[in-house]
Amino acid sequence: MAWRFKLAPDNTNWDFFRWQWITFGGSLFLSAMAVVLWAVMGLNFGIDFKGGTTLRTESTVAVDVGEYRVALEGLALGDVSITEVFDPNFTDDQHVTMIRLAAEDATQAITPEQLAQVEDVLRAKIDPDMKFPSVETVGPKVSGELVYTSVLSLVVTSLFIMGYMWLRFEWQFGVGAVLALLHDVLITIGIFALFQIKFDLTIVAALLTILGYSINDTVVVFDRLRENLQKYKQMPLRDVMNLSVNETLARTLMTSVTTLIAVGAMLVFGGDVLRGFSLAIFIGVLFGTYSSVYVAKNIVLMIGLDRSEKAKKTGTPDEFANVDA
Numbered sequence: 001m002a003w004r005f006k007l008a009p010d011n012t013n014w015d016f017f018r019w020q021w022i023t024f025g026g027s028l029f030l031s032a033m034a035v036v037l038w039a040v041m042g043l044n045f046g047i048d049f050k051g052g053t054t055l056r057t058e059s060t061v062a063v064d065v066g067e068y069r070v071a072l073e074g075l076a077l078g079d080v081s082i083t084e085v086f087d088p089n090f091t092d093d094q095h096v097t098m099i100r101l102a103a104e105d106a107t108q109a110i111t112p113e114q115l116a117q118v119e120d121v122l123r124a125k126i127d128p129d130m131k132f133p134s135v136e137t138v139g140p141k142v143s144g145e146l147v148y149t150s151v152l153s154l155v156v157t158s159l160f161i162m163g164y165m166w167l168r169f170e171w172q173f174g175v176g177a178v179l180a181l182l183h184d185v186l187i188t189i190g191i192f193a194l195f196q197i198k199f200d201l202t203i204v205a206a207l208l209t210i211l212g213y214s215i216n217d218t219v220v221v222f223d224r225l226r227e228n229l230q231k232y233k234q235m236p237l238r239d240v241m242n243l244s245v246n247e248t249l250a251r252t253l254m255t256s257v258t259t260l261i262a263v264g265a266m267l268v269f270g271g272d273v274l275r276g277f278s279l280a281i282f283i284g285v286l287f288g289t290y291s292s293v294y295v296a297k298n299i300v301l302m303i304g305l306d307r308s309e310k311a312k313k314t315g316t317p318d319e320f321a322n323v324d325a
Helices: 019-042 066-075 112-125 140-168 171-194 202-229 237-269 274-294 296-303 306-313
Strands: 050-058 080-087 093-103 133-137
Touching: 019 171, 019 274, 019 296, 050 112, 066 080, 066 093, 066 112, 093 112, 112 133, 140 171, 140 202, 171 202, 171 274, 171 296, 202 237, 202 274, 202 296, 237 274, 237 296, 274 296
Parallel strands: none
Antiparallel strands: 050 093, 050 133, 080 093
């Protein structure tokens, strides 16, 4: 027989509930810490959410953030943030900065004339050949609308997922799946708050991607669990859950590892523009895999399933239960 690489042995019989209070308690602790970090430290919002203008500068002269700041002082631009960008793909003489100029007031962003002054001053005092490969401007009013639509998209997506799980399985599965998804999203946001990584619309897109990935992983486990509930009607619910996770473990690990390899390559070689997006997905896939094994099913076990009622329905299954997903 040809040798095949396996991430998990065949026919595993691991007890995933052995350390359930440690793993579940750890998840609760990390989720609570994420909320605290979010509330205390806040998020480093990009201009998508704060309003303002971001310039990306590119020069052959080594970056001295102090010189950049002194050069811009005379323009009275208000809150200015200057960050040097590092990337392994840059050449030795490629020096890049991101300059963020806050919106002037609640209704107006930086004007085109002020933007031209910034470019002229930097060319005059830093590097005559300085380039500005990208300029992004978002007004304060637009940024407020983006915050609202971003939060709305996350809430609506979660509600649709819960509705789908309710139709596809039972309401207990929907609650377990959505709480597990919130666990993944909260921890990802907490890590962004802890390290003050820029949080913009690309990160919201990454969070929506995490919701889709994590629910797919959870559905695989729940699907096998539903099948086993029909096959092993006398087996305790805890043991049926353990059996189902063991039977899907190889598939879960293979999917997660191959996804992480792809996202990891994007994280390393994708450049600083994609770094935040790929980092959010990388974290989300890690915790999404963990939550499908250690969080979602534990919540269903705590809520409990009416297996006697399920047995009565065996002859007349729900019309949505046989839809392939």
